[in-house]
Amino acid sequence: MSVQIQIDEKSFQIEQERKRVLDEVKLTVKKGDFLTIIGPSGCGKSTLLKIVAGLDTEYQGAVHVNDRQVVKPGIAQGFIFQEHRLFPWMTVEQNIAADLSLKDQDVRQKVDEMIEIVRLKGYEKAYPSEISGGMSQRVAIARALIRDPEVLLLDEPFGALDAFTRQHLQDVLIDIWQRKNITMILVTHDIDEAIYLGTDVAILRANPGHIQKLVHVGLSYPRAKTSPSYQQVRQQVLQEFEKTESQRYIDGEGI
Amino acid sequence: MVRAQAMNQPVAREKKARKSIPIWVKGLVLPLFIIVIWQIVSSSGVVSATVLPSPLQIIITFYNLIVSGVLFSHLQISIYRAVVGFLLGASIALVLGFVVGFSKHSESYIDPTMQMLRTIPSLAVTPLFILWFGFDELSKILLIAFASFFPVYVNTYNGIRSVDSKLFEVAQVLEFSKWKQLTRLILPSALSHILVGIRLSIGIAWLSLVVAELMGSSAGIGYMIMDARQFSQTDKVFVGIIIFGVVGKLTDSLVRILEKKLLKWRTNFEGVE
Numbered sequence: 327m328s329v330q331i332q333i334d335e336k337s338f339q340i341e342q343e344r345k346r347v348l349d350e351v352k353l354t355v356k357k358g359d360f361l362t363i364i365g366p367s368g369c370g371k372s373t374l375l376k377i378v379a380g381l382d383t384e385y386q387g388a389v390h391v392n393d394r395q396v397v398k399p400g401i402a403q404g405f406i407f408q409e410h411r412l413f414p415w416m417t418v419e420q421n422i423a424a425d426l427s428l429k430d431q432d433v434r435q436k437v438d439e440m441i442e443i444v445r446l447k448g449y450e451k452a453y454p455s456e457i458s459g460g461m462s463q464r465v466a467i468a469r470a471l472i473r474d475p476e477v478l479l480l481d482e483p484f485g486a487l488d489a490f491t492r493q494h495l496q497d498v499l500i501d502i503w504q505r506k507n508i509t510m511i512l513v514t515h516d517i518d519e520a521i522y523l524g525t526d527v528a529i530l531r532a533n534p535g536h537i538q539k540l541v542h543v544g545l546s547y548p549r550a551k552t553s554p555s556y557q558q559v560r561q562q563v564l565q566e567f568e569k570t571e572s573q574r575y576i577d578g579e580g581i
Numbered sequence: 582m583v584r585a586q587a588m589n590q591p592v593a594r595e596k597k598a599r600k601s602i603p604i605w606v607k608g609l610v611l612p613l614f615i616i617v618i619w620q621i622v623s624s625s626g627v628v629s630a631t632v633l634p635s636p637l638q639i640i641i642t643f644y645n646l647i648v649s650g651v652l653f654s655h656l657q658i659s660i661y662r663a664v665v666g667f668l669l670g671a672s673i674a675l676v677l678g679f680v681v682g683f684s685k686h687s688e689s690y691i692d693p694t695m696q697m698l699r700t701i702p703s704l705a706v707t708p709l710f711i712l713w714f715g716f717d718e719l720s721k722i723l724l725i726a727f728a729s730f731f732p733v734y735v736n737t738y739n740g741i742r743s744v745d746s747k748l749f750e751v752a753q754v755l756e757f758s759k760w761k762q763l764t765r766l767i768l769p770s771a772l773s774h775i776l777v778g779i780r781l782s783i784g785i786a787w788l789s790l791v792v793a794e795l796m797g798s799s800a801g802i803g804y805m806i807m808d809a810r811q812f813s814q815t816d817k818v819f820v821g822i823i824i825f826g827v828v829g830k831l832t833d834s835l836v837r838i839l840e841k842k843l844l845k846w847r848t849n850f851e852g853v854e
């Protein structure tokens with residue numbers, strides 16, 4: 327029971343040229359693990375996640391979720407986009423239900439339970455325009471979770487939020503992950519976010535995207551960012567990350 | 582500095598409160614002024630009543646027309662024409678707008694023709710409609726239908742095409758059925774456009790009604806105006822014009838209320854801003 331990612335090659339046709347974006351990306355995420363992926367901007371993190379979600383199928387290789395090959399998007403691979411992407415004409419509870427009917431007792435109960443988990447009690451009837459960005463992202467998470475995904479994929483979900491809200495949502499996410507024992511893959515460009523959340527951190531190198539290093543974070547939750555053991559892991563990840571950065575300078579990409 | 586500001590504030594607010602006459606009251610000042618001048622000019626007898634009847638006389642005529650039931654029977658037939666014509670044009674437009682909006686195939690077959698027809702002013706086809714369908718109800722209703730077709734068609738089509746592709750992606754990830762895609766994504770998203778089309782269309786339907794009734798009829802507000810003109814009953818002409826204005830404004834307000842109800846999420850958004 328796991329997520330197996332085997333991407334031999336992923337290229338994009340840009341004008342006349344074929345640009346190789348991902349090259350031999352091989353990852354296995356065990357059930358209940360929380361993998362975080364960091365890498366410089368443009369290294370193919372979103373592309374990788376879209377392949378796992380089944381939103382992009384034009385690549386060499388295969389993705390398996392619990393031994394079932396992913397060939398199209400679906401609720402088994404829950405996806406959280408960087409922007410919340412809520413339906414503006416639906417209230418919070420309608421957004422969570424989405425295509426399901428709130429009149430259905432079963433759905434109603436699940437929605438109420440989920441609203442409790444993402445701490446949105448009292449906002450059930452609010453429209454997306456009436457709630458903050460952080461709350462919207464929680465609604466999006468609830469919308470994915472209520473469908474019992476086998477894996478939850480998050481593409482820089484907290485990137486657009488301020489530091490306080492981000493910290494808060496990271497804690498909410500850990501809480502959900504521990505409660506539901508759900509497999510998660512989260513992409514970020516924030517090293518601290520990657521270490522704070524992940525059981526494992528994958529560092530992605532750019533041009534073409536390739537796993538530079540996979541670091542196991544053997545720390546218990548909740549993690550104290552100031553503790554020496556945390557700092558030790560941070561040093562290790564930072565070193566690997568700097569290698570990918572210097573690699574970029576050598577390749578003449580720069581920033 | 583801080584204290585000075587704090588003390589200034591209540592003064593400023595007081596000033597504002599004294600000045601804040603509601604906008605609708607401000608809007609009434611000019612019409613009232615004109616009516617008063619008009620009444621004075623008419624009463625002094627400088628202008629003859631056949632050219633410019635006094636406001637008072639218009640009100641009396643208005644009252645008489647209401648009491649005798651004449652106004653109501655004309656209004657009834659006018660509204661009947663406008664409603665039937667509008668419903669006919671708008672519903673065909675809605676269906677066609679959907680078809681063209683959904684299928685690229687039908688777009689390439691149908692849309693160019695529609696865009697061509699759209700540029701023809703309805704006034705220009707009026708003679709043709711009379712030739713084909715005569716002076717009776719059919720030609721009037723078809724003329725109104727023709728004119729009210731295009732705003733709904735164009736806006737429905739645009740509305741469906743302007744659904745956010747990012748939300749389509751969400752619908753894919755959430756495994757929406759085709760039916761749910763239609764009812765929970767495409768329709769709500771297109772609704773604001775469609776309502777704009779309907780509002781424009783009602784306005785045009787009303788306008789075409791005037792054209793249709795002035796071109797020849799034996800009943801309706803337009804007929805009442807033409808008939809009164811022949812007998813130089815200028816006050817009656819004024820009553821007809823006022824009725825056209827009032828009913829037009831009323832229907833527009835009605836659609837606005839509908840819009841507010843149906844697009845609650847959007848009006849709320851505007852409220853936040």
Ligand SMILES: Nc1ncnc2c1ncn2[C@@H]1O[C@H](COP(=O)(O)OP(=O)(O)OP(=O)(O)O)[C@@H](O)[C@H]1O
Pocket residue numbers: 338339340347365366367368369370371372373374515
């Ligand atoms: N649809 C596309 N067509 C062509 N090229 C693309 C497309 N999508 C992505 N790319 C290219 O692939 C590379 C990786 O893009 P991707 O969005 O996966 O990067 P990323 O790691 O998510 O970056 P960021 O951190 O900025 O989100 C980029 O160089 C980009 O130009």
Ligand SMILES: [Mg+2]
Pocket residue numbers: 371372373481
């Ligand atoms: Mg990205």
